[in-house]
Ligand SMILES: O=C[C@H](O)[C@@H](O)CC(=O)C(=O)O
């Protein structure tokens with residue numbers, strides 16, 4: 001057994017108002033995702049998204065099922081999206097091999113029985129994943145910057161110039177619930193997802209990386225008029241309930257992965273909050 005998935009419950013917004021720093025972190029922050037030759041993650045009861053990290057340092061790791069699923073294989077009733085945030089490695093899906101380079105994504109549909117993650121030559125392949133319940137099986141598909149949908153957003157004046165790579169979204173890949181992508185901040189730009197938004201139909205998880213040692217991102221959550229903040233460092237993730245904004249400002253630029261599951265696959269379904277309306 002090399003897989004460790006911990007359950008996190010859903011929260012009522014009026015409870016979250018009363019959380020102190022420790023409680024906010026315990027419920028929402030995933031402090032550590034990568035441990036050598038192990039798979040670590042969180043099973044969130046927000047839309048049952050599993051958020052995790054796979055680090056095959058010196059041996060191959062099979063995606064094994066976990067107690068929470070009561071299934072014979074992890075993907076028996078689920079789909080998964082994987083993004084490589086480390087060195088190139090290969091992933092075998094029912095005997096077919098896919099090479100995933102840095103910042104490339106792989107979608108694997110429901111029903112794939114045997115998924116194996118192999119170490120990179122340098123031993124530092126790091127795979128971040130999101131998995132959601134699925135009702136049908138869609139083909140395994142690799143997405144990289146050449147077939148992603150790429151959007152430039154923000155401006156240097158607003159300190160939020162960034163490139164959004166929509167990787168596992170329904171204009172690119174067929175999925176049941178999952179949508180994932182990656183957003184790179186330009187040098188000197190620090191704000192992601194500003195203006196902030198909510199989408200009560202979908203929960204979301206953010207994973208921060210490409211953050212230099214000693215730097216940090218202040219991540220904001222909460223109802224738009226009742227926000228809270230948590231400081232995150234490189235390779236930390238955070239669960240955002242459907243009723244919450246999700247936005248952050250770094251002490252430098254950085255990259256993050258966003259992933260969603262829920263009611264619809266409509267990326268544009270967002271209730272935008274004007275910055276001067278936040279509290
Ligand atoms: O619902 C969509 C997600 O919050 C992200 O795609 C937003 C984002 O990457 C950004 O604005 O920087």
Ligand SMILES: [Zn+2]
Nearest residue numbers: 197199204246
């Ligand atoms: Zn969002």
